[in-house]
Amino acid sequence: MKAVRIPEANEIEIIDLPEPEITQANEVKVKIRRVGICGSDMHIYHGTNPLATYPRIVGHEVAGEVVSIGENVKNVTPGDRVVIEPITYCGDCYACNRGRPNVCNEVSVFGVHEDGGMRESVVLPEEQVHKVNAEINWDEAVMAEPYTIGAQATWRGNVEEGQTVFIQGAGPIGITVLKMAKLRGATVIISDITNERLAFAKENGADYTINPSEVDTVTTINEITNDEGANVVIDAVGSTQTFELGIEVASAAGNVVLLGFNATPSAIAQMLITKKELTITGSRLQTNQFGKVVELINEKKLTHNGLITHKFPLSEVKEAFKFVEENPSIVRKAVITFD
Ligand SMILES: NC(=O)c1ccc[n+]([C@@H]2O[C@H](COP(=O)([O-])OP(=O)(O)OC[C@H]3O[C@@H](n4cnc5c(N)ncnc54)[C@H](O)[C@@H]3O)[C@@H](O)[C@H]2O)c1
Ligand SMILES: [Zn+2]
Ligand SMILES: [Zn+2]
Structure with a gap:
């Protein structure tokens, strides 16, 4: 063979x-x-x-x-x-x-x-x-395996119906996170520096899109959320800056989920984490997500x-x-x- x-x-x-x-x-x-x-x-x-x-x-x-x-x-x-x-x-x-x-x-x-x-x-x-x-x-x-990455990230972030989720990055991983967050009933804001990728995210259910090279992300998220911030931020870029931004725009009692493997430290002060009592979690590969993802594929609720x-x-x-x-x-x- x-x-x-x-x-x-x-x-x-x-x-x-x-x-x-x-x-x-x-x-x-x-x-x-x-x-x-x-x-x-x-x-x-x-x-x-x-x-x-x-x-x-x-x-x-x-x-x-x-x-x-x-x-x-x-x-x-x-x-x-x-x-x-x-x-x-x-x-x-x-x-x-x-x-x-x-x-x-x-x-x-x-x-x-x-x-x-x-x-x-x-x-x-x-x-x-x-x-x-x-x-x-x-x-x-x-596409089952890529979806399990999105399923894991939304599970790690405890994404629930009614929450506002901010996904950074509309690459393939960001899109799988988007699909899973929408299936969990969240309102989704997604960012990317490429407008073509944002347009595709919109076609796949994103409620709001942000191009950080064109508008100020913090201001835009505050406008969308009435100054509450995003309840769950999921970083599907993995840069030092997106981690820093995620901590900044997360709401009080919010969750920040990291997917990147960047070994360069970000500059993050304790103050925001303590003040907002943020939960910061990593999300790696998946655990127990295949059953659920395959079911969604079988039901045609997850299509590429x-x-x-x-x-x-x-x-x-x-x-x-x-x-x-x-x-x-x-x-x-x-x-x-x-x-
Ligand atoms: N933890 C895991 O299990 C797991 C699995 C697969 C991939 N990953 C990681 O997830 C990340 C995304 O993977 P991918 O395959 O979608 O990558 P990708 O490079 O295709 O997509 C990243 C996207 O982020 C956009 N981007 C770059 N800078 C940005 C910024 N400042 N703000 C908003 N968007 C920005 C890019 O334009 C691109 O569309 C990578 O860091 C990858 O290593 C993690
Ligand atoms: Zn892969
Ligand atoms: Zn073991």
């Missing part, structure tokens, strides 16, 4: 590997149909993801079809459409025992710490595959609606990475097809 491998930073190759076979009774063999290209795949490609090791088969946004199952597998049968949950963990540490295995010390992400889904077939334990309805097309199914802008066959994966890299203004999400 063919697989896409990053042998070392800035190189990409299509290699031939032996077909994987089921060896354990709890395993499922999946024929891959779609794999999304994510910002983190680009970081692995460029050698700027500190968690990745090489050589690496990338791909953690994966949808495919079950082709065979081990004898103890109960929840899927051959022919089922599935999406892959890309994390494994120890099950034994403090975080795992707290129901937060996504931040297990030994967490291993499919396509980052271990070989992922950008290959024609993969064998995984049953727990890592989630069945989607047969009528859900592959382009909808492949133009989020997938480009598709490339496996044979053109090099061109795909190059295109994504060179065209950030027109690519929202590109996917590799295995038809």
Whole structure:
């Protein structure tokens, strides 16, 4: 079978590997149909993801079809459409025992710490595959993993009906946060420095948009919220400035959720945090979000609606990475097809 491998930073190759076979009774063999290209795949490609090791088969946004199952597998049968949950963990540490295995010390992400889904077939334990309805097309199914990131962020921020949520960044992650916040019944303000991305956010349910390079964000949020501030701020940019701004525009008793992996410190005074009694949380990957997201996809309440802008066959994966890299203004999400 063919697989896409990053042998070392800035190189990409299509290699031939032996077909994987089921060896354990709890395993499922999946024929891959779609794999999304994510910002983190680009970081692995460029050698700027500190968690990745090489050589690496990338791909953690994966949808495919079950082709065979081990004898103890109960929840899927051959022919089922599935999406892959890309994390494994120890099950034994403090975080795992707290129901937060996504931040297990030994967490291993499919396509980052271990070989992922950008290959024609993969064998995984049953727990890592989630069945989607047969009528859900592959382009909808492949978005499940990105939606779980938005689901996690809105869960970490306790987003509730009636709240005003301010999302910074209308990239693919900001859009998944937007979709989940709207499904939770919030009023959503979203910012981006690109008007095209803001227009797309508006089409996907944003109530208000802000371009911080054109208007003052603090003033605009105060106007929208009658000086209350945003009840939940979710940072899907991850710059030092967006963290600082988030603390500033959060309402009293508000939540600030961070998604970025920026290692540069922000300048944040205690005063605002204490005075407003803010809750600041990180949100990493997801925990227990696949079930809910798959249900929403099955109910067609979560649809990509133009989020997938480009598709490339496996044979053109090099061109795909190059295109994504060179065209950030027109690519929202590109996917590799295995038809
Ligand atoms: N925690 C997690 O589990 C997780 C998972 C995936 C991605 N991420 C992180 O989420 C962030 C967003 O990911 P993405 O793939 O959508 O990235 P992206 O680069 O496609 O999107 C970021 C968007 O932010 C906009 N932006 C830049 N500066 C801004 C500013 N000052 N104010 C408002 N908008 C601004 C950009 O124009 C762009 O549209 C990244 O930091 C990424 O590392 C986190
Ligand atoms: Zn991703
Ligand atoms: Zn653990």
